[in-house]
Amino acid sequence: MKPRIAIFKFASCDGCQLQFLNAEDELLKLAGQVDLAYFPEARSRAREGPYDIAFVEGSITTPDDARRIIQVREESRYLVAIGACATAGGIQALRNWADIEEYRRLVYPSPEFISTLSTSTPIAEHVRVDLEVWGCPVDKHQLLAVLRSLLSKAQPVLPAYSVCMECKRRGNVCVVVARGEPCLGPVTRAGCGALCPAFNRGCYGCFGPADDQNMESFARLLANLGVTGDDAMRRLRGINGYVRPWRETADDIAAGKK
């Protein structure tokens, strides 16, 4: 029997699940190898679990979703969190530092009817996650590699080293050294192909923290480039700002400790 695949969405922009549909050359072949049992964005017929592999996009931001993710976990043999929202809480985790009541009032005229949690949190804060694929968006090739590994019953291997490694391999000129441009590359997980430096700009951390990041040293690097205070804090408190090493460093900077 073909493995049953499900793709679930929580608070997100749809961009990560779109990467499946962006696999134009592989899509039809892949579709023949799996049973796409649940993918409401692409298919009107949905079938019930259990599922062999569940890809989960988005973060948990409402009481309903906090219950739904537990159900998803129960009916999924292997659960893959895909993208910055699912692995880090996403850009909407900026609410985690704010007064959610004020946020509601700013956007909606009748805020009392908006059902939302005061935090946006990654999937792993709610249920056991078997694999995290990072990125905002996830890289299409990484996603396909993960799926192929799982289909052949191998443990997927994703890079955990920093963007600097990819950047050197690509032959980019270092934007920090050459132009004094602040760049999160030294503390960010590889996977994008060092896109931003290739486009003459500093990395802004789409793929979240690398395993070997050194935040002490990175905070000094920013300070040496003249990036301090709120400016330094905002650079870390972005798309993946709620992940621990970045969150703590940004909080320290905001508190004037760095």
Add this chain to the structure above:
Amino acid sequence: MTSRRAKSRTIQVNYLTRVEGEAAVRIRLHDGELVDLRLQIFEPPRFFESFLRGRDGREAPDLTARICGICPVAYQMSTVHAFERLYGITIDPAVRELRRFYLCGEWIESHALHIHMLAAPDFLGCDSIVTLADKNRQAVERGLRIKKAGNAIVAALGGRSVHPVGACIGGFTRAPRREQLADLREQLLRVRDDAVECVQWVSHFDLPAVTRDIEFVSLRNRDEYPMNEGRIGSSKGIDAEPGNFDDCFEEHQAPYSNALHCKVKGRGPYFLGPLARVNLNFARMGPDVTSVARETGIPWPNSNPYTSIVARALEVLYAIDEALRVIDAYQPPAAPAASFEVRSGVGRAITEAPRGSLYHAFETDQRGLIRSARIVPPTAQNQAQIEADLRELVPGLVQRSQAEATHLCEMAIRNYDPCISCSTHFLKLEIERH
């Protein structure tokens, strides 16, 4: 689920499929008469307008892009144009051309996605592109080739098709060299024939023949098809600067819910997107596209929402031609981005996202930090019109099975290619009244 009590019936479509994002429809009937109809959005709010406050304006294009993974380019474009107005920046004409090119890429990929993966299965009795491929593999492969070419344009300017990284206030962080566009030119030439075939294919679908009294709204330019600039125009006489958006439209609270609906001031719902643009700018697509449009046998302009899929296919063809025109005339700008000084003020802009006019307004302080942000996506503006279309559909639903009614509602909604992830200003809640 269909519940049959004495004479009351509720038709509930619990999870709209093949739309981007999460929504439901609830229709309540009594004695066959419509009591209530709601398009319910349960996409969780993400509070973009709130957390943008205090951020540097220069970060904004990368942040607003995250509202929508399907149309991030349009979000970047409305944002950078609003800030350029705010900071008084004049962009290089070559940058202006590149931005048209960039948006062409997004129109092509987003429209091709919608036509082949989301809408066509409806008309051909399939549940997805995968089952559609079993029936008509050639059409699906053609659609995937077109979509891939659109993604390649976006990636040429921004490195990747979802949340590309190259756009900034003042221009781009990197402008391509002429020779870097050569392969892309070949690719676009190859898919041009595909795009013509796609127009013919969708125009032969069994499109329901309805005519409605609709106010179509899009940007309008004197000479060119609207993308990143122009005046607001409508089929009922609106002609205004984008900065005067609030003079033309109002966000209105429906009596049965606390949702925001957009309406033309003093009138009613309005219709954004490819059909509105084609209707209001037909001749500006140029003779090569209008001749293909006329051959479909469908009259243009027209007021049948189901012809949206054909309008979308025509825009794919137009965007391919326009992208080729930009490549052929391309001379790289002297600098990829204009330099500027930040200041306090207000900037507003509208660009044409694949799904229609996308309005952004930002206010900054002296340091260039955002004091307030307002984002009105096309799907939010189309919401009242979608409900109006569903209301027209109701008499025909009464005798239908749940599955048929669901299918007809979904088809009517898909005319708008709604992107429900764009959840700012777009949340609707049910409040039962007994």
